[in-house]
Amino acid sequence: MKIAVIGANGRVGNRITEGLVKHGEDVTAFVRNQNHSAASQAVIKDVFDLNKDDLAGFDVVVDALGGWTPETVDVIEDGEKKLADLLEGTNIRLVVVGGAGSLYTDAAHTKTLMDGEDFPEIFVPVATAHAKALADLRKRKDLNWTYISPAADFQADGERTGKVIEAGEDFTLNRKGQSVISYADYADAFVNEVLNPTHNKERISFLQA
Secondary structure (H helix, E strand, O other): EEEEEOOOOOOOHHHHHHHHHHHHOEEEEOOOOOOOOOOOEEEEEEHHHHHHHHHHHOOEEEEEOOOOOOOHHHHHEEEEEHHHHHHHOOEEEEEEEEOOOOOOOOOOOHHHHHHOOOOOOOHHHHHHHHHHHHHHHHOOOOOOHHHHHHHHEOOOOOOOOOHEEEEEOOOOOOOOOOOEEEEHHHHHHHHHHHHOOOOEEEOOOOOOO
C-alpha cells in the first residue's frame, strides 16, 4: 500500500509513520522542512502548496496536521479542507487524526464534550478547529474519509498498553471510568484502521481499555 503522511514530523504523525514503516508499507512523509520521521521518502512542501499531482498514485493520505498556538491552530481545519479538495472525486482515502472535543455526550447527539462547563478553556481553539474539520468532511459527497478521535485524555508520553477499545461518535469511558489513551496506543490503532479499513465516511474513536 502506498501511503502519504501529511505532517509526519509531528508527535502523532511521527508515531503513525513509524508504525506504517514497521508494517512494511510504502510511506512518503510530507513535511515543511527536513524529514525527521521513519519514512525514507519525503516531500518537503507546505500542505497549502500541494496539488493533485503531489498526491496522485497514493492509496491513502493521512492528515496528521496539528497546531496549538493562535498562529498555527487554523492549519487543522484549513489543512483538512485543502487535502479534501485535492482528493475529492478520487479513490484515495483520507484518514484524519481528529480531536476528542467533538465527541457526543448525549444520546440525541446535540451536545459535545467541549460544550461542557468543565471543558478546559485552553483547549477550546484546538477542539473547535477539529470539530470544523469533521463538519467539513461530513458535507463531502465524493470523498472516502475516516476521522479518528482520541480519548479525552490524550497522553503524549503515556505507555503502550496494546489494549484499545474502538468506540464511535459518543464520549466513552472504560471500565475504570476513564477516557484516556497514549499517543503510542492511538497510533497503533490508527495504523490498523489504515491497513484494515472498516469505516468509510465515518468518525470513530479509540481509548485504552
